[in-house]
Amino acid sequence: MTAHAEPLLSLRGVKAYYGNVAALKGVDVEVREGEIVALIGANGAGKSTLMMTVFGAPRARQGQIHFAGRDITALPTHEIAKLRIAQSPEGRRIFSRMTVMENLQIGATVTDAVDLGADLERVFTLFPRLRDRRHQRGGTLSGGEQQMLAIGRALMSRPRLILLDEPSLGLAPLLVQQIFAAIRALNERDKLTVFLVEQNAYHALKLAHRGYVMVNGLIALQGSGSELLRRPEIRAAYLEGGVR
Amino acid sequence: MEYFVQQLINGITLGSIYGLIAIGYTMVYGIVGMINFAHGDIFMVGAFLALIAFLVLVALGISTVPLALFIVLLVSMALTALYGWTVERIAYRPLRHSFRLAPLISAIGMSIVLQNYVQVAQGARVKPLPPLVHGGYTLFEGNDFAVRLSNIQIIIIITTIALMTGFSFLVARTRLGRNMRACEQDLKMAALVGIDVDRTISLTFVIGAALASVAGLMFLLYYGVVDFFIGFLAGVKAFTAAVLGGIGSLPGAMIGGILIGLIETMWSAYFSIEYKDVAAFAILIIVLIFLPTGLLGRPEVEKV
Ligand SMILES: Nc1ncnc2c1ncn2[C@@H]1O[C@H](COP(=O)(O)OP(=O)(O)OP(=O)(O)O)[C@@H](O)[C@H]1O
Ligand SMILES: [Mg+2]
Numbered sequence: 001m002t003a004h005a006e007p008l009l010s011l012r013g014v015k016a017y018y019g020n021v022a023a024l025k026g027v028d029v030e031v032r033e034g035e036i037v038a039l040i041g042a043n044g045a046g047k048s049t050l051m052m053t054v055f056g057a058p059r060a061r062q063g064q065i066h067f068a069g070r071d072i073t074a075l076p077t078h079e080i081a082k083l084r085i086a087q088s089p090e091g092r093r094i095f096s097r098m099t100v101m102e103n104l105q106i107g108a109t110v111t112d113a114v115d116l117g118a119d120l121e122r123v124f125t126l127f128p129r130l131r132d133r134r135h136q137r138g139g140t141l142s143g144g145e146q147q148m149l150a151i152g153r154a155l156m157s158r159p160r161l162i163l164l165d166e167p168s169l170g171l172a173p174l175l176v177q178q179i180f181a182a183i184r185a186l187n188e189r190d191k192l193t194v195f196l197v198e199q200n201a202y203h204a205l206k207l208a209h210r211g212y213v214m215v216n217g218l219i220a221l222q223g224s225g226s227e228l229l230r231r232p233e234i235r236a237a238y239l240e241g242g243v244r
Numbered sequence: 245m246e247y248f249v250q251q252l253i254n255g256i257t258l259g260s261i262y263g264l265i266a267i268g269y270t271m272v273y274g275i276v277g278m279i280n281f282a283h284g285d286i287f288m289v290g291a292f293l294a295l296i297a298f299l300v301l302v303a304l305g306i307s308t309v310p311l312a313l314f315i316v317l318l319v320s321m322a323l324t325a326l327y328g329w330t331v332e333r334i335a336y337r338p339l340r341h342s343f344r345l346a347p348l349i350s351a352i353g354m355s356i357v358l359q360n361y362v363q364v365a366q367g368a369r370v371k372p373l374p375p376l377v378h379g380g381y382t383l384f385e386g387n388d389f390a391v392r393l394s395n396i397q398i399i400i401i402i403t404t405i406a407l408m409t410g411f412s413f414l415v416a417r418t419r420l421g422r423n424m425r426a427c428e429q430d431l432k433m434a435a436l437v438g439i440d441v442d443r444t445i446s447l448t449f450v451i452g453a454a455l456a457s458v459a460g461l462m463f464l465l466y467y468g469v470v471d472f473f474i475g476f477l478a479g480v481k482a483f484t485a486a487v488l489g490g491i492g493s494l495p496g497a498m499i500g501g502i503l504i505g506l507i508e509t510m511w512s513a514y515f516s517i518e519y520k521d522v523a524a525f526a527i528l529i530i531v532l533i534f535l536p537t538g539l540l541g542r543p544e545v546e547k548v
Contacts, residue, residue, distance in 0.1 A: 055435075055436055057432060057435065057436075076435075076440075077435035077436065077441075078435050078438045078439055078440045078441065081435070081436060081437060081438030082438050086437075087436050089433065089436060093430055093432070093433040093436075095425070095426055095429045095430065095433070096429065097425070097429055098422075098425060098426070098429070102422060105422065106422060106423075106426050106434075106437055106439075107437055109423075109437050109438040109439055110437070110438035113419075153437065157437065157438065
């Protein structure tokens with residue numbers, strides 16, 4: 001990636017509120033084309049809020065958000081999705097009373113289901129479990145399967161950028177490795193740009209090219225993944241005693 | 245026995261009308277979580293538009309009954325749908341992110357507005373439509389009682405079945421239906437995948453109003469009279485039907501409609517016709533106390 005190329009996604013001085021409570025207090029973040037960027041931080045730091053603010057829910061009250069050279073700060077949520085940003089949000093938010101297949105079709109809303117078959121095939125190749133479960137209702141899937149479905153649904157829009165909010169939450173270690181391997185494959189093979197929130201800081205920073213550390217609604221630290229992994233304050237706060 | 249079968253037929257006819265209205269209540273509740281109190285009045289507006297359309301057709305000299313019926317059906321569906329769209333656009337959408345009771349109050353306001361508007365525009369007196377569809381069939385006779393199925397009843401029941409089948413197909417199989425279900429389950433996620441939530445909600449109101457207008461046309465044909473107040477009682481009964489079936493559930497609304505129609509008819513036939521409306525209200529109260537989720541509703545626990 002070229003150093004001066006404009007970032008695919010950028011947030012500048014973004015502030016967002018729930019009512020009158022500030023959740024983002026002036027955040028600057030950049031994600032460049034082809035990167036995996038990790039966002040880590042303690043519970044309640046504002047990571048999920050940042051992910052949702054990119055989609056305007058909640059809307060940034062101050063600052064600018066640009067995607068692919070376009071100011072999307074005030075764009076309606078569904079219009080933002082049409083620019084091919086996809087999100088697998090916190091809590092997965094599977095449509096639980098729809099089948100796996102329908103969930104994936106819903107994910108293809110912005111492609112107008114052109115080439116639906118090929119897109120489905122891509123998701124089923126990545127997560128073969130979903131193929132076996134395709135006629136099952138989303139709500140009856142296991143946690144891991146729901147996570148795969150949430151990621152699969154996001155991929156169905158053929159995104160340029162995918163936002164993943166805690167894709168490893170609540171999963172067995174083996175499954176976590178599978179999900180992370182899938183993310184790496186998507187990035188390396190399909191050149192998909194990934195912006196990732198993770199509790200699992202070690203895994204996330206090993207996987208990511210760059211990382212941001214969020215504290216209390218602000219970016220406290222940033223750097224390359226390996227750099228951040230070596231920082232003593234990161235080790236103390238997020239790694240030591242934690243899951244390896 | 246013959247008498248009972250006759251009441252069964254009458255009840256199903258009436259229930260079809262309630263069922264068509266009930267769908268509008270249940271769909272809107274499913275997606276935006278509000279009771280659209282103006283929906284009964286949309287039904288009333290539909291009945292009036294049908295009446296006006298008939299009169300216009302007669303003035304134009306179109307007197308073939310099936311053709312006239314078909315044109316009236318389309319015209320009143322389209323115009324009533326426009327009313328439904330407008331009500332949502334001006335009275336509910338601006339309040340969507342307001343406090344919970346705001347749209348409800350606005351809906352009661354819209355209900356009063358529509359009633360007064362029709363009262364002023366059309367007068368407060370009952371408006372008749374000369375009977376258009378005559379005849380029928382005697383199914384069987386016995387004990388000095390002939391069980392009759394009139395052509396109007398046949399039209400009402402068949403149209404209702406056709407519309408409900410078509411509508412169920414739309415919800416289950418089409419892209420719009422899928423989007424509607426997605427919005428019903430999780431508005432925020434629906435927007436995240438790129439569904440235009442506002443548009444989907446608008447279309448829900450449009451479809452609900454179109455179905456209510458068909459009910460209005462049926463009502464007009466069946467009873468031959470309309471006035472500006474018919475929306476209130478029919479609305480409450482259709483709402484009861486939706487609650488009985490399980491608010492939010494489409495098959496529930498259909499089944500609830502038929503049941504309320506049957507209960508009302510049987511009550512009138514065997515107990516007291518003066519108190520037939522009490523029956524529907526009594527059911528509403530009993531269901532709310534003992535079966536708050538209705539026959540096919542689901543408890544409000546789901547959501548991750
Ligand atoms: N819908 C909401 N309404 C009000 N406050 C909220 C809402 N969502 C989040 N918050 C608050 O905003 C702050 C940031 O929350 P957020 O969910 O973004 O944190 P997070 O970093 O994702 O935390 P976690 O690691 O637990 O997921 C928290 O103080 C939280 O309580
Ligand atoms: Mg979070």
